[in-house]
Amino acid sequence: MTEHIIEEAPNKPGRKAMSPLLKFALELGPLLVFFFANARADDLVSAFPALQQLGGPLFVATGLFMAATVIALTVSWAMTRSLPIMPLVSGFFVVVFGALTLWLQDETFIKMKPTIVNLLFAAVLLGGLCFGKSLLGYVFDQAFRLDDEGWRKLTLRWGLFFIFLAILNEGVWRGANYWYGIDAHSPKELKETADFVWTNFKVWGTMPITVAFMLTQLPLIKRHSIEPIGLKKE
Template sequence: MTVSPKAKGWIRAAVDYGAPLSFMVAFLITRDAVTASWALVGGAGVALLVGYVAERRIAPMPLIAGVAALIFGGMTLIFHDERFIKIKPTVLNLGFAAFLLGGVATRRNPLKALLGETLRMPDEAWRTLTLRYGIFFLCAAVLNEAVWRTQSTYVWAWFRFPGLQILAILFSLTQAPLMMKHAKAADEEAPAIPPPPTE
């Protein structure tokens, strides 16, 4: 199945945001987080299926987020307890933070392993970027805990989507100067040899 670059962009957006958008729409209609979790579970399942059918693969982070939506959404429905869906962003962001910060602590570059094919930078720049993203995910987890424990479900739902996504986009924009600076330096240092062909 051949998919155009523009269609791939829409498919990736659907995989990334399909589940939380489905939950938010259902919550605004029902005003019930447990009932809206049906939409979260269904949206996550459909998004993962569409992504796999279109590209025959799903990137690691959307896959983890989709599986987490299925697990925590399912637990919310089974136990009729909205706390499960509220702690999902906390657990997910803590997991991402542990993965990235653990990589920095062990002198590895997990972010480079995920994005190295699309962005060339020196290892030191990758470590800096990994540390910053690890701290961001840790802060996002703490912030989610603060919001759902002190605010109404309605406020938390808006914070969950699109609030967290907006924060992630703004944070990524603040990292653009670092990436542009070191990506340029890496290009200048690289030998003038074309990269080997990839399958």
């Protein structure tokens, strides 16, 4: 049987599924690596002096973020012989913007990556709806199954939510730079403080907001859920 590099359509017969918890761990893992590396960059550099060549804490975190993203995609491929669409797209931008960040020693690129990725996801989801395709099913079909109307509504809501996240990301990193008066002549310590504010938001702000949004979608999911095969209605 021919293997598909990109994950197959939602609910397609014979599609090899991955545990939702494992899938979530592979997608969240690189982000936690990014936060930990930024917070403990000095300890990591002491243990692995080669990391000092990357630059300050945010640059060390960026390098490890890139490595963790590639590892997560590799594990996903090894287990399912396919690559999940959303993490693949995000991973591409992590590598590209991460490389620019390290090469030019300019943290702007890695800070703008979430903005661009979120806008891209919004464009893909909302654009897909224009052509009658509810692409969100590729992401969540292993966690639950919905009818066509449910996938359309959920895809629309997520598309708008990604636009919100893009605007929020820009507001936080630019706002932190403005608050601390960051410019080309700012001392290194002040830049690292602004970087730390944004990094904390990226992990401890974005994730809770996303989880809260997901919880608000539970009524819609319940209304449009398709009964799993083999289960009887009570």
